[in-house]
Amino acid sequence: MKRISSFRRHRIAGPILVVAALFTIATAFGVASALPSAQMTVASGTSTLVSQGKELFLRGCSSCHGLHAEGGGIAPSLIGVGSAAVDFQVGTGRMPMADMSQQAMQKKPLYNPQETAALAAYVASLAPGPAAVTNESLNYERDGNAANGGTLFRTNCAMCHNFAGQGGALTNGKYAPSLMGVDPKYIYEAMVTGPQSMPKFTNATITPQEKLDIIKWIQSADHEQNLGGASLGRVGPVTEGLLGWVLGLGLLIGAAAWLAMKAK
Amino acid sequence: MSNQIERFQDPGLPEHVHRNADVDPRAAKRAEQQVAILFLLSAAGTVLTIASYIYVKSSTFVYLPVMGRTNLQQLLLGIGLTAATLFIGLGAIQWAKKLMPDEEVIAERHEFRSEEVDREELVSTFKERADASGIGRRSLIKRTLGVALGLVGLSPLVLLRDTGPMPGEYLNKTDWATGTRLLRDPDGQPILASDIEVGAVTQVLPELPAGVERTLENTGKDAVLLLRLRPEDFNLDPERLSWTHEGIIAFSKICTHMGCAVALYEQQTHHLLCPCHQSTFDVTRAAKVIFGPAARPLPQLAITVDADGHLIAKQPFTVPVGPSFWERNSSNG
Numbered sequence: 001m002k003r004i005s006s007f008r009r010h011r012i013a014g015p016i017l018v019v020a021a022l023f024t025i026a027t028a029f030g031v032a033s034a035l036p037s038a039q040m041t042v043a044s045g046t047s048t049l050v051s052q053g054k055e056l057f058l059r060g061c062s063s064c065h066g067l068h069a070e071g072g073g074i075a076p077s078l079i080g081v082g083s084a085a086v087d088f089q090v091g092t093g094r095m096p097m098a099d100m101s102q103q104a105m106q107k108k109p110l111y112n113p114q115e116t117a118a119l120a121a122y123v124a125s126l127a128p129g130p131a132a133v134t135n136e137s138l139n140y141e142r143d144g145n146a147a148n149g150g151t152l153f154r155t156n157c158a159m160c161h162n163f164a165g166q167g168g169a170l171t172n173g174k175y176a177p178s179l180m181g182v183d184p185k186y187i188y189e190a191m192v193t194g195p196q197s198m199p200k201f202t203n204a205t206i207t208p209q210e211k212l213d214i215i216k217w218i219q220s221a222d223h224e225q226n227l228g229g230a231s232l233g234r235v236g237p238v239t240e241g242l243l244g245w246v247l248g249l250g251l252l253i254g255a256a257a258w259l260a261m262k263a264k
Numbered sequence: 265m266s267n268q269i270e271r272f273q274d275p276g277l278p279e280h281v282h283r284n285a286d287v288d289p290r291a292a293k294r295a296e297q298q299v300a301i302l303f304l305l306s307a308a309g310t311v312l313t314i315a316s317y318i319y320v321k322s323s324t325f326v327y328l329p330v331m332g333r334t335n336l337q338q339l340l341l342g343i344g345l346t347a348a349t350l351f352i353g354l355g356a357i358q359w360a361k362k363l364m365p366d367e368e369v370i371a372e373r374h375e376f377r378s379e380e381v382d383r384e385e386l387v388s389t390f391k392e393r394a395d396a397s398g399i400g401r402r403s404l405i406k407r408t409l410g411v412a413l414g415l416v417g418l419s420p421l422v423l424l425r426d427t428g429p430m431p432g433e434y435l436n437k438t439d440w441a442t443g444t445r446l447l448r449d450p451d452g453q454p455i456l457a458s459d460i461e462v463g464a465v466t467q468v469l470p471e472l473p474a475g476v477e478r479t480l481e482n483t484g485k486d487a488v489l490l491l492r493l494r495p496e497d498f499n500l501d502p503e504r505l506s507w508t509h510e511g512i513i514a515f516s517k518i519c520t521h522m523g524c525a526v527a528l529y530e531q532q533t534h535h536l537l538c539p540c541h542q543s544t545f546d547v548t549r550a551a552k553v554i555f556g557p558a559a560r561p562l563p564q565l566a567i568t569v570d571a572d573g574h575l576i577a578k579q580p581f582t583v584p585v586g587p588s589f590w591e592r593n594s595s596n597g
Contacts, residue, residue, distance in 0.1 A: 151450050152450065155449050155450050155467050156467060159525065159527040159528050159539060160527075160528050168539070170528060170530055170537060171530065171533075171535060171537055171542070171544055171555070174530065176528075194463045194464070194531055196532060197530040197531060197532055197533070198531065199463055199464055199465035199491075199529050199531040200461055200462075200463040200464040200465075200531070201464065201465075202459070202460075202461045202464050204455075204456070204459030204460065204461075204464075205448070205459075205460075205464055205466045210451075225325050225332075225333045225334070225335065226331065226332055226333060226334045226335060227335050227338060228335070228338055229331070229334065229335075229338060229339060229342060230330070230331040230332075230334070231331070231332060258357070259357060259361075263283050263285075263361040263362050263366075264283060264284055
């Protein structure tokens, strides 16, 4: 007893007690705040897709997009954007945004496909808009014409996404992403909804058949093999020039220095 | 005595330092082997080139980190040819630096002026031959030669005409006229105003009169970008607003700086960006330049609809499209 009470009066007893108390509080808070997220998983079968979506929307999206998806100061209205926009934005992980940077970036999706479908169904129920598609419904392999797709791509897409679909810079840190390795359905949905900086390419501007042509061309560009050596990113004279000036000239300068050096 | 500066002595050339290979036979042998190895590497490169041409199928692709899927034959041909030529050069340099003579040699220069006898002989020979040619006596030859030589200089002067003719009105005018239908690029279909949604962008070319073929030169002047915004987003003067149709607005796609196609449209900011030099145009303010080197806004095309609801041009462009040129008609800006 005497030993304990002497420890209690020790100089470091106070700080240790404070650290221990803080640790306990933090752990308890962490457990407590983790509990609601465990309850967030969708209880399938108990309610319809739309009401599930509404619930998810109120929890995850309404702080920016408004309680009725009417939009706000920092986020656009989602009334009439259709399920295609939700499937694209949420399915590619662009929404919810990680931070208010120049543009929403592609990342690991936060919602699973079922939750994404529920959100899409809710937003689609607000007002009619372009409908989400699936990879299976786009039979571009059979119906697409890559040659025509290439012509359409160069006329409508190449100015931002680069002539080989590698993406490119816009203003103020915004950019058009690369189209390599993108699911066909997301390419289709991006065209009909015009996400973020991208303009809309409605069925009047580019018909559904022409959209399949474009997708087929992008897929064939994606699987393009390098016939003549390294592609250097297929971004044209930038990397080619950089390599030529740095590596090519560097080698020449090195050779010149070697030639002029006195042999030992 | 103390003021006298000590004269600096010219130290002359430093003593010649011999290379290892000059003094040590073993080093010389080593250098010889190095040169031989470089030449053998070149030979191996040639063998690789020929072997990969004969034995590697041109349809074989391999995956390489960084490079991606690459044609094996082309890759080996490149490596082989590089080695074959590069190592000959490297071997020759190594040979010259390590083994070829390395002694300083003084070569005395002779006087530039020729010997007096040679000079006199040249003059007398020239005079003798000129006399023999009879150019002094045969004045007909002398004069016609003068005419021929004088005229030769004229032909390059006449060929300078190829820098013309002046463009005349060609660059001031486009194929857009009052009532010209807007056609969708590339399929050439007329455009219903009701088909264009807010936030949509369409690439447009003018409908040409029957029998007139579309040329690349004309497309370079005629290309137009059609956009639809919410009408309340516009910040236009009444005249320019009357050139739009229910939020649909059309601009020349040719940048007023250097003539690149301005078609990077950011539908949230309503900015048009030129990919060449980053000139940025604000669509809501009649394509006013808000960034970059362009000096003038993109020319706006006045549009309206015909009886069928198809978009047509209300009038031709009021200013020449594209970059500045000397003869540009700048009366309207």
